[in-house]
Each structure stands twice: as structure tokens, then as C-alpha cells.
Amino acid sequence: MDTQKLAAIDRLLSRVEKPARYIGGEMNTQVKPRGKDTAAFAFCFPDTYEVAMSHLGLKILYDILNRQPDMLCERVMMPWHDMADHLRREDIPLFSLETRTALHEFDLVGFTLQYEMSFTNILEMLSLGGIALRGDERGQDEPIVIAGGPCAFNPEPLSAFIDCFVIGDAETAIVEVTRCVKQLRLAGAARVDILYALLQIEGCYVPSLYEASYHEDGTLQGFAPLREGVPATVRKRIEMDLDEASFPESIPVPYTEIVHDRISLEIMRGCTRGCRFCQAGMLYRPVRERSPEKLLALAEKLVAATGYEEISLSSLSSGDYGQLAELVRGLMDRFAKDRVSVSLPSMRVDSLVKQTLEETRAVKKSGLTLAPEAATQRLRDVINKGVTEQDILRSVSDAFQSGWSNVKLYFMIGLPTETDEDLEAFADLARLVTGAYFAVPREQRAPGLRVTMSAATFVPKPLTPFQWAAQDALPEIKRKQALLRTALRPVKGVQFNWHEPELSVLEACVARGDRRMGEVIYAAWQRGCRLDGWREHFKFDVWLEAFAACGLDPDFYAARERGERELLPWDFIDAGVTRQYLWLERERAMAGTVTPDCRDGCEGCGLRRFDGVCVP
Amino acid sequence: MKMIAVFSLKDRLKHIGHLDLMRAMQRALRRSGLPVSYSQGFNPHILLSFAAPLSVGMEGEREVMEVPLSAPVSPEEFIRRINEALPPLVRCLSARQVEDSHPAPMSQLGAAQFDITPRESAEALLAAVPGFLAQESIPAMRKSKKGMVPVDLRPLIYNLRVQGGRLEALLALHPSGTCKPDLMMQALSEFAGLPEPALYDICRTALLTERFAPLEDA
Numbered sequence: 001m002d003t004q005k006l007a008a009i010d011r012l013l014s015r016v017e018k019p020a021r022y023i024g025g026e027m028n029t030q031v032k033p034r035g036k037d038t039a040a041f042a043f044c045f046p047d048t049y050e051v052a053m054s055h056l057g058l059k060i061l062y063d064i065l066n067r068q069p070d071m072l073c074e075r076v077m078m079p080w081h082d083m084a085d086h087l088r089r090e091d092i093p094l095f096s097l098e099t100r101t102a103l104h105e106f107d108l109v110g111f112t113l114q115y116e117m118s119f120t121n122i123l124e125m126l127s128l129g130g131i132a133l134r135g136d137e138r139g140q141d142e143p144i145v146i147a148g149g150p151c152a153f154n155p156e157p158l159s160a161f162i163d164c165f166v167i168g169d170a171e172t173a174i175v176e177v178t179r180c181v182k183q184l185r186l187a188g189a190a191r192v193d194i195l196y197a198l199l200q201i202e203g204c205y206v207p208s209l210y211e212a213s214y215h216e217d218g219t220l221q222g223f224a225p226l227r228e229g230v231p232a233t234v235r236k237r238i239e240m241d242l243d244e245a246s247f248p249e250s251i252p253v254p255y256t257e258i259v260h261d262r263i264s265l266e267i268m269r270g271c272t273r274g275c276r277f278c279q280a281g282m283l284y285r286p287v288r289e290r291s292p293e294k295l296l297a298l299a300e301k302l303v304a305a306t307g308y309e310e311i312s313l314s315s316l317s318s319g320d321y322g323q324l325a326e327l328v329r330g331l332m333d334r335f336a337k338d339r340v341s342v343s344l345p346s347m348r349v350d351s352l353v354k355q356t357l358e359e360t361r362a363v364k365k366s367g368l369t370l371a372p373e374a375a376t377q378r379l380r381d382v383i384n385k386g387v388t389e390q391d392i393l394r395s396v397s398d399a400f401q402s403g404w405s406n407v408k409l410y411f412m413i414g415l416p417t418e419t420d421e422d423l424e425a426f427a428d429l430a431r432l433v434t435g436a437y438f439a440v441p442r443e444q445r446a447p448g449l450r451v452t453m454s455a456a457t458f459v460p461k462p463l464t465p466f467q468w469a470a471q472d473a474l475p476e477i478k479r480k481q482a483l484l485r486t487a488l489r490p491v492k493g494v495q496f497n498w499h500e501p502e503l504s505v506l507e508a509c510v511a512r513g514d515r516r517m518g519e520v521i522y523a524a525w526q527r528g529c530r531l532d533g534w535r536e537h538f539k540f541d542v543w544l545e546a547f548a549a550c551g552l553d554p555d556f557y558a559a560r561e562r563g564e565r566e567l568l569p570w571d572f573i574d575a576g577v578t579r580q581y582l583w584l585e586r587e588r589a590m591a592g593t594v595t596p597d598c599r600d601g602c603e604g605c606g607l608r609r610f611d612g613v614c615v616p
Numbered sequence: 617m618k619m620i621a622v623f624s625l626k627d628r629l630k631h632i633g634h635l636d637l638m639r640a641m642q643r644a645l646r647r648s649g650l651p652v653s654y655s656q657g658f659n660p661h662i663l664l665s666f667a668a669p670l671s672v673g674m675e676g677e678r679e680v681m682e683v684p685l686s687a688p689v690s691p692e693e694f695i696r697r698i699n700e701a702l703p704p705l706v707r708c709l710s711a712r713q714v715e716d717s718h719p720a721p722m723s724q725l726g727a728a729q730f731d732i733t734p735r736e737s738a739e740a741l742l743a744a745v746p747g748f749l750a751q752e753s754i755p756a757m758r759k760s761k762k763g764m765v766p767v768d769l770r771p772l773i774y775n776l777r778v779q780g781g782r783l784e785a786l787l788a789l790h791p792s793g794t795c796k797p798d799l800m801m802q803a804l805s806e807f808a809g810l811p812e813p814a815l816y817d818i819c820r821t822a823l824l825t826e827r828f829a830p831l832e833d834a
Contacts, residue, residue, distance in 0.1 A: 011815070020631050020633070025627075025703065255629070255636040256633070257636070307701070339654060339660050
């Protein structure tokens, strides 16, 4: 960027909200020199700095790319609306935090797809970064735009804008992709040839090499490669051994406050519980654990490099980690004297160990969060949340006896087969929970009972047993929320939270969208939609306009039950779990039959087709 | 014992807030392994106090902080170890060891010195200085907990002079009266007849006692 523009950035920073989002230069960030042969990768997070810097995947891949002698990686995030408008007005391209390099000057631009409602931000960032929005409009010298992350498992809504998707674990794949792109760019290869070469890398999907066709009723008719040598299915990448997989020993330490401002230690990837609504549980199979020795060594280095005062053990279900007690004790023994606390988020209610609770409380007091997801046993069986009322009550009783008075319970409404009886049961469960608190003698319990019950709207996701399910239509969601508000109002000590249902409806549309959904996203962005995940920026009416302009109906995507034989837009992705198994699980759900944790015996989900997976 | 340390904060880091700086300094102290002291309670944090918060957008050339220590460390070692742990744009320049009973730097504050470089309308602003100072009073509105309150800036501007293309200001910074540089620049812009307050770059160059001695020596 020329000096005039750099000076303009400096002036801009005095005028925007939270300028620390844009300054870079945090401890442990990397500024590498860029030679002619260096592959320059812009890691793009399509949300604000505070969200981006809380994301572990960014830190893992940033570290991996910067460790390669022939690569560099810099961070680019979605600017807040004030900054975005200033950049556009003053004709300053969106830039990287490290060296203020314009987005379009990188060799590769890689987006991580964590949330469907950040997709308009991707268009906004490409536009601000001076990159043609559509893959087929990009010139020879423009970056190759790639994307990965959980939402890449249904890549179709972004297929027009992303040159290549990387499906699955990216630790190894991202280096292969980056090296391939740089070598071919140095050799002067045409874009189409670079994309064709990427296709040879396992996990890579190049949408421009496929074609989709539709039935009259709007459902998918066919999906096929456009030329020979292009595989009909794309299989996800798996890092088999987490001890071998790269994990950072040093991570950037932001100046400004972020959402999760702590060391996040990934103790395990994958989950075998088989909750039927949970996309992550299906996508991240098989379960792989990092060894306690490896984790202790990583923690040692990370604490020394960052000065962080908290380590959070991260996984989909930390309570299932094989040696949790040993690990927590090891971390406590080592770090208590340095006043580093250990926290355990995302504990399943049934895996809570009272002892573990007490150990974490030894260093830092935090609240207890449980996710029963549904209030009746019948519905919990439908979704395969293998948790009983007894489990829930035992967990909260333990927590109350151990000195907690603050409990959060997460639920979903609109789950398949849900009736009003399931909703009315919320109040019964709430009374049992508050009863467990008052059952503890006054002098033993912490004062100030606060039970927060949050009800999210169920969003059916691809590659889950509920991928065929209809989401409740908007008026029905609103009716159910009102019913819950009324039912919970008389329960003392309970606060009820709910989410904006319109956002969940759109999330459902985009999550199971096809290629035509890309045009809706584009139309919404063109009409000014961005930062949709932020309540103050979410414009549902504008999204509806965008649907209308594209001749598409949100209900078709969100509120429609799919048939067993319908071709789904993401069917060509082999995520490990087979479509047959998902359908079987759907049938079991409808029958209210529970499927046990597959650690106790293979359920045949399909992962075993991958070499070396799930072999004891 | 405690350490009274002088540090600078430069360049892009002027955009971070006071609490951000506090956190960054605490984490640097943790990385340094220096024998710091912790607060009591469930969420213990490193004891550390800055003499005066630095506003967002302002560089600091000689900021002052006080760090209580749980074991003796020489000033040289303190400086070396904290600088190894600090981000490059924050530097510890000097340190002085004092007894626990030594008054906190914050309690000794009297004034601060600023370097102000106008980004626009520099000539008009600089030319207006003599007339600006010749006024008997400079009324302004200051934000307080009770809302906007009137304040006379004139007695709080101890000195204001043109130095090259810049302004050097010596302003009161005391519980009984403080002149924030942005209030003064607003008043000066108005006096110079500018339609809007001028934009400028600013650096706090020194923190001083009531008798204008360097605060770190007090």
C-alpha cells in the first residue's frame, strides 16, 4: 500500500470505534519478510476481531503457516461497519493487521466458515479487499480464494465466490494447498490449471468444476463433475494423531478484550455421543485425544509465552476425555502457584465429576453450564441426548453443594416431534433445579440463586440425522417462545432467555442451501446486509427482499421436510458418517430409540471406511 | 518494597485503552517471572498502578507506574526482565526502588506536559496562541459524573508555546483541577476561528509534580 494510504489508515484509526481491533502488533504475532518465492496467505475471519481472536482454529493455522520457511500468514478480519464505510469512502483496501498489506496482494485468501450468518461478511471483505466477488470473474493475478471450517461441509451456498474449499481437518491440507498454489503461480500457471491441481489434494473441492441441475419443484436433480478426472465425491481430511498434529506453543495475546481471552487447549477432537441434532458431533468424528503429557508440555510453553491467567480445556465434550482427572490435577499441581486457573467448558451433564468440579473451583470460581437440550425424557431420547432428569439434578445438586449458585441450562425448541407437553415440562424441570438449591442447608449454599434457562431455536443442519427435517415456521417458533415465557414466569430464581427466531430461520436456509442460495446471499449483501450475526445489523426484511428478487422461498429451504430419496446439495461430500447411517438414526429418532455411545461398541456410522480410524 | 518505573508507549499502541494497557502490562509482568504481588480474592490479579491513565489516541513518552514486589530485585534487573517480556512498542526506560511506605506516584501528580502536532490548520492554530493565552478566562464545558459542568481552562494552562510546527503544553493534572488537552485544543480551535476542532497528533511527554519536578523522582 502506498504511504499516502498508510497515513490515511492511521488517521482513520483515531475516528473509529475500538481502534485496537485494527492495529496488529500484539505479543506473539508474526511479521515475516516477503520474498518473491514466499507464499503469502491472508487468514480471513468473517467476523469482528473479538470473535476472530477467540477462535482456536485461527491460532492453529496461523502458527502452522508461519512455521513454514517458504510461507507467511497474516490476519484479516471483518471491520465493524464504521471502519468498513470509512475504507470504502476513502478508497483504502481492506488490509492485514500485521503489515497493512491490501487483501488483493496476497497469493491466497482463506476464509474460515464457522457460522452461516457470517457469509455476507465474506462478500463484504472480498469487496473491500479489492477482489472480484465471483470466482469466474477473478483475473490471473488475483488471489486464490479458499475456505474451510465446519460450514464448508455444505459449500454450495458459497460456490460462486470461493475457488476451492478444504473439507475437514486443515493442519496438513492447508500447507499442501498453499505450496501448490504458490508453485503454480510462480510457474505462471492459469487459474483453471491451479484449481485443477488443487483437486488432486485430498479434501479439496473446486466448485467451478461441477454442475448442478434442478427439478421443476426446485429440488436438486443432478450434481456432477464437468470434466474427466474430477472426482464425483470429495472426502474430508482427517488428522489421525492429535499428538502428531501441530498445535501452537505460542499464541497472539490481544490488547483489547476479546470473547475468550485465555489459552484454549484442545484436549480432544470429535465426539461419540451421537446427539442427533449436533453437526459438530458428526463432522469431527472420529474421537481423537491428545495425551496428558503432550497437553502439560503445551500448557507450560503457552503460559510462559503469553502470561495468560487461564487455561480452558476445549473439546466437544471435555467430560469424556479419558484421563480428565489426571490432566486437571496435573495442570493444577503445575500452575496453581502461578495463579493460572483451569476451566472446563462444554461439559455434558452426565460426565460431570464432582471431584473435577471441586478441583477447578480450587483456583477460580465460575458458573456451571449444562445443556439438557430438551425438558422431557421422551424428547431427549428422540435427539439421543443420553441424559436423564436424575443426571441433571445430580449435577446441579453437586454444584449447589460445592458452593455454586449460578447455573445455566441450555435448551432447544422446535426439535422434531416436539409437542406443547415437552415445552410445558420446562417449568417442571426449572422447579426441580431450584428445589435442589433450596434443599442445600442455607449455611452451606452460596447466596443468590440464579438459574438461566436459554432456549435456542433448532436449526436442522447438513450431515446430521435431522438433515431431512423441517424447521418450525416463524409463527410457530414465536408461539412456542411465548408459551415458554408464560410457563417460566412464575418460577422464582429462573431467568428465561431466547434467541431472535428470524436469525435462526435464515441460518436454516443458508445451512441447507444449494447453489441458488449464493444468489440470495449476494442480493442481500448488495442491499446492504452485513454483520448479520449482530442483532443491531440484522435486517430480516432485506433478506426477504433478496429471496424474492431471486425468485426463491425461504420456507423451501427451512420449513420443508425432505424425502428419503431427495438428492441433497451436500451429498457429494463424504464426511465419514454415511447417508445410510444418518437415515437409520433419523428412523430411530422418530421411534424414540436411543443409540449408545459408540465407544462401547461400533454402531457402523461409516468412519471405519477411512484407513486407521476407530481401530482399537 | 515497590518499583516506580518509567515507560514509553508508542506508535500504533496509542490506540489501546487504559484497561488494555493495564492487562498488557500485567501479562508482561507474568511472562517476565518478576516477583510481583497479587490481590486477594477469587480472581487474584497483579497489583500495579499507573500514575495517570493515558487517553486513547495518545502516545506516552515518560509514563509512570508503581509495581509492588514480593522480593527484592535491582532496578537494572527489573528493567531488563520486563523489557524482554513487553511488546516492542512499550519500553521500560528507568526504575527506582522505594519502600512500601513511599507515597504513590498518583498522589504526587500536579501537571503533565504534551507535544501536540496539528494535522490541519497548523498555521492558524499556532498564530492564535499569544491571543489565546492573553485571555483572562477560557470558559469550557467539562464532562463529569454529574453531566457537563463549566470550567475555566485559563488557570489550568500553565504554559503553551509554539515550538517548530508543534505546540508544547504544560497543563494541570490534579484532583483540584485538570485541563485535558482535547478541551484546550477545542478552545484554541474556536479562538482561531476554525469551523471545527482541528485534528492533531499528541504525545504526553512528561508527568510532573505540583512543583514541576519529574514525577518518578518524587
